[in-house]
Amino acid sequence: MMSDFADDLNEWVARQAQSSVDDQVLAAYSAENPAPEGQEWFIAGQQRDGDEVAYRFDLRAAES
Numbered sequence: 001m002m003s004d005f006a007d008d009l010n011e012w013v014a015r016q017a018q019s020s021v022d023d024q025v026l027a028a029y030s031a032e033n034p035a036p037e038g039q040e041w042f043i044a045g046q047q048r049d050g051d052e053v054a055y056r057f058d059l060r061a062a063e064s
Contacts, residue, residue: 029057038062 022043030041036059044058 025055026057029055033057035059035062 026041026043033041035041038061039059040062041057042060043055045056047054047056
């Protein structure tokens with residue numbers, strides 16, 4: 001029972017950490033590549049190769 005809780009907690013922590021990294025990567029990309037008026041960048045996908053992560057970005061209508 002405790003092992004399941006620890007596993008769930010570890011998975012949650014890993015998701016939170018990845019979410020934070022994704023937010024930082026997106027903010028950095030957006031700062032370097034301003035989106036056209038009325039649009040915003042989002043992470044359209046990721047590809048992992050060992051420890052390396054390649055991000056793919058795309059534009060969408062900005063949320064109001």
